[in-house]
Amino acid sequence: MDNPTAQATLPLSGIRVLELTFGHLEGCGRFLADLGAEVLLVEPKGGLPSRTRPPLKDGVSLHFASHNANKLSVELDLDDPADLERLAALLDGADLFLDSTPTGWLERSGLAARLRPQLVTLSLTDFGRSGPYAPFAGSNAVLLAMGGVLARSGIKGSSPLLPPGELAYETAAMQAAWVGLSALWNVSNGGAGGYFDFSVHEATLQILDPGMGVTGSAAGGRSALELAPRGRPPLGNGYPIFACRDGAVRICLLNPRQWQGMSAWLGDDHPFTDPAFASLSRRFKVIREINALIAELFRERGVAELVAEGQRRGVPIAAVSRPQEVLRDEHFRARDSFVDLPLGNGAVGRVPFGFVEIDGQQAGVRNAAPELGADNGVQWSAATSPTMSQPMRRPFVGIRVLDLGVIVAGAELGRLLADQGAEVIKVESGAYPDGLRQSLDNRPMSISFAQGSRGKRSLGLNLRDPRGVELFKHLVAQSDVVLSNFKPGTLESLGIDYEVLVRIKPDIIMADSSALGNHGPLSRSMGYGPLVRASTGLTWLWRYPELDEGYSDSTTIFPDHFAARVSAAAIAAALLRRQRTGRGGRVSLCQAESILATLASDFLEESVAPGSFVPRGNRDRFDAPGNLFPCAGDDEWCVVSVNGDAQWRALCEVLERDDWLGDPRLVSSAGRLAHAAELEAGVAEWTRSRSPVEVRNLLQGHGVPAGDMLRLDQLAADPQLQARGFFRTLHQPGLDAPLLTENAPALGPLPEPRIRPAPFLGQHTLEIAAELLGVDAANCAELVREGVLEPASSEIEALLADAASRTLEPEAQP
Known part of the structure; x- marks a missing residue:
């Protein structure tokens, strides 16, 4: 499968990664390997536990196959001094070390002394x-419960619902890659390497x-805490799903043009033709009645017909696809979103290719997962260690970023770079404002915009005017990275697409992101x-199994x-390549494919065992008891995730269930699964009289993964988050009170992010x-008069002057 020439052009070609994670966050190393790094998987004698992790196909772990493609494997006896010395020699040659060893093991083995200062060690x-x-022992369910996700997932009046797949681990793996690559870029520019403590x-x-x-x-600019302070939402008024003749579709009606398209589709005699209903807030007051009309219109029509008609009318719409439909979807087939993956013994499955395209080519699966010890x-x-000239520097100091991004994905990307030292200039216009600037009270600053654009500068520039385009090109010539998440074709229509920009600055890096990718029939x-979640199968999977809707x-x-x-x-990787070769490039992300990649193992299983990838609810699939359990109090819950015989015995000890321990039916995971309902009833009887924290502490004290379901209003007081300095304070002009905001993505030898206010428009x-x-x-005044340059309004200038006259908050200082 491998193409050495193609691999040599990948951004991480020449980077060496040593992975000693015992199957923990294997997606991180896989992504680095996708980007061209040489990732060497260190396996103990007999192989990693993940080699036998279910689900299996003819004895092959589908998780291992999908998460270790493109890697190499070396088998070492980690109790043998000779093999430990071999491992130390490999560390001497590594650029990045992925480490999930038990606390203290590196010191006891003597390897801690071999971690040179320029090596990036990512724990x-x-x-x-x-x-x-x-x-604490973790599991996907425990992390979602304690991470504030579970409390908001599900439907009002029902128990909380775990999202499908293993989203906690799969998404954390990509944040780990971001931390590791930021640190590598820092080292390559005179910063220190060192030990980074990463928490899923x-x-x-x-x-x-x-x-x-x-x-x-x-x-409407409100925070998540305002939107969901405690419970779960009522059934689907926000982004409604409508049953139709052969399935279901979802629509998103947000702006006035979209409502006009839907209103016309409903006909000219319905009760909501008044132009006032173009207002989202006005429409939401009668959303049930509007949705009833749409449901009646859609009921007898087919999915394909509705999607085509919605697209023609400018109504955002997508099919609520099932996994088997996703695998054969025409758009994903045209994009080669799924590729063949050999599973051994002649078996082949289909797996999402990966996450990103680099220079128009997929950076994804090239080789199957390695045989144990294949690269002994x-x-x-x-490794040649670069000189440390500025040990305590933020990684992206000196990098200038032009940020055309909008809404969440666009805001977050620029903010991540700004946090780590980049100069990020948000290029925007009052005629086409970022949706995050909208607020229900029409203030010029919203909480959501402040969180997503902190630390940026704002340039008001009209890109619909040729003079504005020329000014933008002049900025490109002085910049390193351009960000965009417009609909494909937008930059071309403005005359500032990648082919134009690369002629202005040959080493420019452009990162574009779009819902369905920049090519393909639905791009x-x-x-x-x-809509992206619906089209990838995630929406259909994220539901209660017993409820069709x-x-x-x-x-x-x-x-x-x-x-x-x-x-x-991927941008950090592209910067590393540019430093090595002088070549810029284009990073393209299809948001739908990013979802598919997080569900890689499940789609692989669906491809070899059709019908296996279905909504699964809260019950663990591979051992029992593993589920959500009620606790003392109003709507209080905990999760328990038994995995393996040792944890099973520990659970029985805590619950004082000697009868379970002596029951021959329950000595194996298969037996426990066969009697899961009985076991869950027994656990629930025990948890009902205890608080979630009490359940968590009792079970974690015996090594059983368990977690209390935390709500957003409980996070600020969480002792773990406080101990690790998870929160910072953002003092934002234009808002009534300071905001809690996130700190760094990991603890390590880097300065904390500069927490600076978000800019007002212009x-x-x-x-x-x-x-x-x-x-x-003189020219500036003329360009302002003619609407090419857009400075801040007099109202904003007065607000800023008032803010400046008060005490400068410590967080706002350099």
Whole structure:
């Protein structure tokens, strides 16, 4: 499968990664390998536990096959001094070390002394190496419960619902890659390497549906805490799903043009033809009545007909696809979103190719997962260590980014780079404002915009005017990265697509992101997160198995925050290649494919066992008891995730169930699964009289993965988050109170992010025009009069002056 020539052009070609993770966050190393790194998987004698992790196909773990493609394998006896010395020699040649070894093992083995200062060591654990939860045993369910995700998933009046797949681990793996590549870029520019303490728990809080992060445009600028302070939402009014003749479709009606298209589709005699209903807030007051009319219109029509008609009328719409339909979807087939993956013994499955395209080519599966010890003969020469000239620097200092991004995915990507030192200039216009600037009270600053654009500068520039385009090109010549998540074709229509920009600055890096990718039959469709989730099968899977219409993804904004991390990591990789070769490039992300990649193992199983990928609810699939359990109090819950015989025995000890321990039916995971309902009833009887925290502490004290379901209003007081400095304070002019905001993506030897306010529209226009564009005062005044340059309004200037007259907050200082 491998193409050496293609691999040599990948951005991480020449980077060596040593992975000693025992099957933990294997997706991180897989992504680095996709990008061209040589990733060497260190396996203990007999192989990693993940080689036998279910589901299996003819004895092959589908998880291992999908998460270890493109890697190499070396088998070492980690109790043998000779093999430990071999491992130390490999560390001497590595650029990045992925480490999930038990706490203290590196010191006891003597390997800690071999971690040179320029080596980036990325520790990957469920709760980090410090804080009161550091000893806790995790699981996907535990992390979603304690990460504030579970409390908001499901339907009002029903129990909470775990999302499908293993989204906590799969998304955290990409944030880990972002941390590792940022650190590698830092080392290559004179910074220190060192030890980075990465927590999946914290990544879950930052990526899936962050309580302190950016919310979608439909939120009207409100925070997640305002939208879902405690419970779960009512059944689907926000992004409604409608049954039709052969399935279901979802629509998103947000702006006035979209409502006009839907209104015309309903005909000219319905009760909501008044132009006032173009207002989202006005429409939402009668949303049930409107949805009833749409349901009647759609009921007897087919999915394909509705999608085509919606696209023709400008109504954002998508099929609610099932996994088997996704695998044969024409758009995904045209994009080669799925590729063949050999499974051994002649068997072949279909798996999502990966996450990103680099220079128009997929950076994904090239080789099948390695046989155990297939690369035992590999030797790495000692790495050349760059000089540390600025040990404590933010990685992207000196990098200038032009940010054309909008809404969540666009905002987050620029913010991630700004946090780590880049100069990020948000290029925007009052005629086409970023949806995050909209708020229900019409203030010039919203909470959501502040969270997503903190630390940026704002350039008001009219790109519909040729003079504005020329000014933008002048900025490109002085910049390193351009970000965009417009609908494909938009940049071409403005005359600033990649082919134009690369002629202006040959080493420019462009990162574009779109809902369905920049090519394929549906690439230019209107894309929103709810539609992307529907088209990838996630919506159909994210429902109660016993309820045909129990769709439960209406409050999530996945994959926006996640897609931003994938793009950020790929940008860091592209910068490393540019430094090595002088070549820029294009990073392209299809948000739909980012979802598919998080469900790789499940889609692989569906391809070899059709009908296996279905909604599964809260019950663990591979051992029991593993489920959601009621606790003392009002709507209080915990999760328990038994995995293996040792944890089973520990659970029985805590619950004082000697009868279970002595029951021959329950000695294996298969036997426990066969009697899961009986076991769950017994656990529920025990948990009902205890608080979620009491259940968690009792079980975790005996090594059983268990977690309390945390709500957003409980996070600020969480002792683990406090101990690890998870939160910072953002003092934002234009808002009534300071905001809690997230800190760094991992603990490590880097300065904390500079927490600076988000800009008002055009706040920095005049200074950028003078400093970077060389526009003199007379020309600047003319360009302002003619609407080419858009400075901040007098109202904003007064607000900023008032803010400046008060005490400068410590967080706002350099």
